[in-house]
Every structure is written in structure tokens, then in C-alpha cells.
Amino acid sequence: MLNVERAGEAIARVRALGVREFCVCAGSRNSPLLAVLGASDARLFSFVDERSAAFFALGRIKQHRRPVAVVTTSGTAVAELLPATVEAFYSDAPLILMTADRPARYRGTGAPQCIDQEGIFGTFAATDPDAWNGTMPLHINLEFDEPLIDGKPIFVFGFSILDSEPTRRPPNPKSKIQNPKFERPLLILAALPPEDRERVREYALTLNAPVYAEALSGLREDAALEHLHIKSGERMIHAGSFDGVIRIGGVPTLRFWRDLDESKRELPVVSFSNVRFTGLSRGDVHPLAALPRPKASARDEEFFDRDAAIAAKIGRILDAEPDSEPAIFRELSREVPPGSRIYLGNSLPIREWDLFASRDPRGFEYEGNRGANGIDGQLSTFLGWCANDRENFAVAGDLTALYDMNAPWIVPQLDAGTRFRIVVVNNGGGKIFSRVASLKSMDGDVRRRIVENQHSLRFGPWAAMWNLEDQIIERIPDAEATRRFWEQYDALWS
Ligand SMILES: Cc1ncc(C[n+]2csc(CCOP(=O)(O)OP(=O)(O)O)c2C)c(N)n1
Incomplete structure (x- = not known):
């Protein structure tokens, strides 16, 4: 069933429970719910702060004596609902928490904005709408897989517009440490503590492959790696013909990391990190201490020339x-x-x-x-x-x-x-x-009001x-x- 259909069903369900008002807090993961609500006649209140949205909903429940729903994206957005949920629990208030989630396969992988949401409110919220007594909070957690709405990979501004990513999984200390033997590897450097940078720099220099370094790696502006850096941005990665990805450091931010779970599932990935999480639904994380001596790869001059040319053009657009x-x-x-x-x-x-x-x-x-x-x-x-x-x-x-x-x-x-x-x-x-492509079908005004929360403050x-x-x-x-x-x-x- 399509995400929007499931969202429509869930909303119809809570409306049948008496909900007339929805306090919506936008993200991309809950875009199917927002799309349905934006096209409905339900009264919508749009919020930036989920904690405030839930307390406001509680006030509406007190005013109108009927259930009110709060609709959030995944991650800490959900956790922000806890204080109002506790208050609602102890005052028998029917606060309904509709939270968007990533598919269950990502649980435990540490992917961005993917936390363990099932049952997160413990005894403070019921989780079965059929058994709900109408006098306590009810948590409805909805998993939405990609494509969230329209089926196309969403590339916007050269990076992901998606705010959520996979879950976390403890490292597997017994997993065999692989020394990646790729012919044409891509090296992704994500968040690294300062004490590891020298070793990672040495690794990158020996590997001699294109490096996509995020700022939090501390090596994005590293002079010694200058000749290896991809400078035009992550879209350039798609112009390469990489046969494997080596990631060092925390869970990367770039969209390409998500592609590795979607359109690039066949591309092997090896991760070295002191962070326990893969941020992907596949693969293991090896400790940084196990970083092996890499095999040097041949430099792809054509790739670097194209990257430099595009980076120069970007510079000129920025000047203009x-x-x-x-x-x-x-x-x-x-x-x-x-x-x-x-x-x-x-x-x-x-x-x-x-x-x-x-x-x-x-x-x-x-x-x-x-x-x-x-x-x-x-x-x-x-x-x-x-x-x-x-x-x-x-x-x-x-x-x-x-x-x-x-x-x-x-x-x-x-x-x-x-x-x-x-x-x-x-x-x-x-x-x-x-x-966000998936929100294009919504009325523009509604989108700006409830998704972007447009303002002139x-x-x-x-x-x-x-x-x-x-x-x-x-x-x-x-x-x-x-x-x-x-x-x-x-x-x-x-
Ligand atoms: C607690 C929480 N709620 C919701 C989201 C979903 N979300 C991701 S980005 C974003 C908008 C951020 O807006 P702003 O800080 O103005 O940055 P801009 O996108 O304009 O750079 C939202 C609501 C989130 N990541 N965390």
C-alpha cells in the first residue's frame, strides 16, 4: 500500500476516535501525513517545537474535551513529546501521538533521525488503537519507506532534503576486519575526534582515492589531502565509477550515504569508526584502531579535472x-x-x-x-x-x-x-x-505554512x-x- 494511503487510513482512524484538530510538526519522514492533512478539512496548527505542540494540544483537549493529535517526524522530535504525554497521562487526557518512523529494518543501525520509537513512551501511552480507553495518551507509530510519496529519488540543492536516516546497531567485535581491496574506492570521512586525524590522513594519502570529507571530520580543509578532495560537492560522486566505499568516522550526513541503502545497494561498503553505528541497514563497523594499511589506487585524472572545473564554476556563481x-x-x-x-x-x-x-x-x-x-x-x-x-x-x-x-x-x-x-x-x-518533491502536490500556501513554517520574524x-x-x-x-x-x-x- 502506498505511504499516502496508509497515512490517509491512519488519519481516518484517529478522526473516527473523535479527533478534529491536528498539531503538526513538519519533517520529511511525516510528509505523507502532512500531504493528507494539508488536503483535508481538519483544523491544523503548525509548530516548530514538538514539546510545545504537545502541550498546546493538551490545552485544546482541556478546552474542547475531545482528543487532539500531534503529528511529528522521526527522531528526537518524538522524544520531545514525552513531557506533555506524562502530564496527559496523569490527567487522563486523550492526547494522540502520531509519529513517523523509518522502516523497522533500520532499527539499531544509528542512521540519522532513526531512534527506537516503538513503545518509547512506556507506560504513559497506549499503543493499540483498538484497545484504547480514550482517557490516556495513544501512540501510533507509522513506518514510511522511501520513496515517501512519488517514487523518485529526491535530489535537491545537491544534497538530501530528507531529515531522517537509518538506525543503530552495536559494533560486532567478532566481525572479521576487512582490508578493503577495491580498485576504484571512494573514501568518505565523517566526524572524527582530533586524535584520530593524523592516522586517517596517512590512510587517505596511501589510498590515493577521491576523498569526500565532511566538515566534522576536521580534514575537509586539510592541506595535505588537497589533491584528493572532491571539491564540487557530493553530486560529483555520481560522476565517478567507484567499485567500493570506505567510510571512516561517524555516520555521514551526505545523501549518497542513504543511496547506499537504496539505489546503490550493490556497492560494497566498509566502515571504520569508533561510533558503534553503521547508519546503514547493512554491513559492520570495524574499530578505527583496526584501520589497516590500504592498497594504493590509481589516480583518475579525468575525475579530478571535472571536479575542479565544476568547483571553479560554482565559485563564479557564488561571486555573481x-x-x-x-x-x-x-x-x-x-x-x-x-x-x-x-x-x-x-x-x-x-x-x-x-x-x-x-x-x-x-x-x-x-x-x-x-x-x-x-x-x-x-x-x-x-x-x-x-x-x-x-x-x-x-x-x-x-x-x-x-x-x-x-x-x-x-x-x-x-x-x-x-x-x-x-x-x-x-x-x-x-x-x-x-x-521536497514529495510535497509538490500540496497546495503551495499550505506547504509553506505547515511544512516550511514560513515566517517574517x-x-x-x-x-x-x-x-x-x-x-x-x-x-x-x-x-x-x-x-x-x-x-x-x-x-x-x-
Ligand atoms: C526535533 C526535530 N524536529 C523536526 C525535525 C525535522 N526538520 C529537519 S530540518 C527542519 C527545518 C529546519 O529549519 P531551519 O532551522 O530554519 O533551517 P533551514 O532548513 O532553513 O536551513 C525540520 C523541522 C528535526 N530534524 N528535529
Whole structure:
């Protein structure tokens, strides 16, 4: 059965239980539910913060004395429902939690935004609608596989617009450590602790294969690896003829990692990481300590020439569109003082930084919450990570910042002399969703309102409230310039 049909059934089911109002919190995993609801006559309230949505739903239940549903995407979005669920449980309130999930085969693999959601509310929520007594929370967890709606792989902006990925699985210490013997390998470097970087650099140099290095690897701007880096972005990977993938570090962010579970299932993957999770529904993770001496591969000059040519063209488009969002990311990477520590928020920041930040080696140290990929708690994590001996920068989207508005509370308690800046790239909503193919069929206004949560809020008064006008910097990309940028960018690959 199609996802939208299953979503329609689930919504009809809860409507039959008396639900008239839905508090929706968008993600891409719950897009089938959003598509159905957007085309329905149900009353919809759209939220950024799931915790707030669930408490609001509780208020509606108290007002109208009938069940209200909260609809979320996967991952920490689900966990954010717990406080209101506990409150509802102890006040006999029929709060209905409709949570989108990835297919069960991903459970335990550590894939982004895939957590163990089944039964996550424990005794605080019933899970069987047929046996539900109508006086306590009810959790309906819905697995949606890809394609979420229309069956085509979704490529937007050169990276995934999908916010969820597979689950986690403990490493298998007994699994035989493979020394990958690929002829034409691709090396993907994801989050790495500083102490492992030297070894990984040596490995990459000997392997001599194209390297896709994410910022959190700490090797994206590494001068010694400059001749191996793929610089035009992850779409270039599709232009290569790789016969295997070697991943080192945490679960990668790039869309291609998801393709390895979908359109590229036949491509062998070997992972070395101290993170226990494969982030894929296949394969094992070998400890980084077991990184073998690689076999050198022959350099594919044609591949690197094409990559360099496209990267140069991207640079020229960025020069021509300085007010576009990608150009703002490049500019930020040039403005931040060398040696700074940079926290990259989820959604577009982590992706646009990987794609467009300058590759000049400037000694940046990167961090980010890449365990479950939520947009919640980002500024709080950043402030907890701020060190007092260097400058600290966070780069976050506007909804991500809105989600954590009270994070600055802790600032007066940080070590004296802690220097930080929070850069909010305010593009007026969750713009990662602006080109989600599966949502195209929805009415444009509905999509902007309930999926992107489009807004015209400004962050100056928030900065003033906390007395942080110098530390909170708002950058507002020009939407038209951004559109023009992506149009030209897409044309490079056609
Ligand atoms: C807790 C949580 N809820 C929902 C999501 C789904 N989600 C992924 S990206 C995104 C939008 C983020 O918007 P913003 O911070 O403004 O960044 P932009 O996409 O504009 O870069 C949402 C809601 C999530 N990842 N985590």
C-alpha cells in the first residue's frame, strides 16, 4: 500500500476516535501525513517545537474535551513529546501521538533521525488503537519507506532534503576486519575526534582515492589531502565509477550515504569508526584502531579535472550572487577568525557549509549533534561546548534558533572570558523543505505554512532580551538570489 494511503487510513482512524484538530510538526519522514492533512478539512496548527505542540494540544483537549493529535517526524522530535504525554497521562487526557518512523529494518543501525520509537513512551501511552480507553495518551507509530510519496529519488540543492536516516546497531567485535581491496574506492570521512586525524590522513594519502570529507571530520580543509578532495560537492560522486566505499568516522550526513541503502545497494561498503553505528541497514563497523594499511589506487585524472572545473564554476556563481544563502556560507567561512571553533546546526547549515565553505586551511575545529540529527537543543549544546581559550561560533537556521530561544539563560554562568557568536541564517522558515518533491502536490500556501513554517520574524529583539546584541548575528539571505544560485548550480549537473 502506498505511504499516502496508509497515512490517509491512519488519519481516518484517529478522526473516527473523535479527533478534529491536528498539531503538526513538519519533517520529511511525516510528509505523507502532512500531504493528507494539508488536503483535508481538519483544523491544523503548525509548530516548530514538538514539546510545545504537545502541550498546546493538551490545552485544546482541556478546552474542547475531545482528543487532539500531534503529528511529528522521526527522531528526537518524538522524544520531545514525552513531557506533555506524562502530564496527559496523569490527567487522563486523550492526547494522540502520531509519529513517523523509518522502516523497522533500520532499527539499531544509528542512521540519522532513526531512534527506537516503538513503545518509547512506556507506560504513559497506549499503543493499540483498538484497545484504547480514550482517557490516556495513544501512540501510533507509522513506518514510511522511501520513496515517501512519488517514487523518485529526491535530489535537491545537491544534497538530501530528507531529515531522517537509518538506525543503530552495536559494533560486532567478532566481525572479521576487512582490508578493503577495491580498485576504484571512494573514501568518505565523517566526524572524527582530533586524535584520530593524523592516522586517517596517512590512510587517505596511501589510498590515493577521491576523498569526500565532511566538515566534522576536521580534514575537509586539510592541506595535505588537497589533491584528493572532491571539491564540487557530493553530486560529483555520481560522476565517478567507484567499485567500493570506505567510510571512516561517524555516520555521514551526505545523501549518497542513504543511496547506499537504496539505489546503490550493490556497492560494497566498509566502515571504520569508533561510533558503534553503521547508519546503514547493512554491513559492520570495524574499530578505527583496526584501520589497516590500504592498497594504493590509481589516480583518475579525468575525475579530478571535472571536479575542479565544476568547483571553479560554482565559485563564479557564488561571486555573481553574493546575497544568496550559499554565498553567505562561503563568506562566513572567510570571516570567522582562524583557529575558531565552529558548531554547525542541522538542516541546511551543515550541508551548505560542507558544500560552499572556503577550503583554505584555517585551523577550524568543528562540532555538531549528529547522533539523531534533531533541530532541538542546538544552541544549548553549542553553549555547553564553548571553550574559554578560543572563539566559538554557532551557525544555525532560524527555526533551529527558535526551537532553543531560552538557551542564552546559561551565558552568565559560563567561564569568564568565554567568547562566542551565534549566527542565525534567517531564511524565513525550514527552507530545506522548499523543494521536497514529495510535497509538490500540496497546495503551495499550505506547504509553506505547515511544512516550511514560513515566517517574517527577526532575531534582533531576542538578542536584545538577553543583552547579546554583539554575540547574536542575524544574516538574511536574499531569496531571489538564492533561487538564481540554485538554478545555475543545478544546470551544472544536467
Ligand atoms: C526535533 C526535530 N524536529 C523536526 C525535525 C525535522 N526538520 C529537519 S530540518 C527542519 C527545518 C529546519 O529549519 P531551519 O532551522 O530554519 O533551517 P533551514 O532548513 O532553513 O536551513 C525540520 C523541522 C528535526 N530534524 N528535529
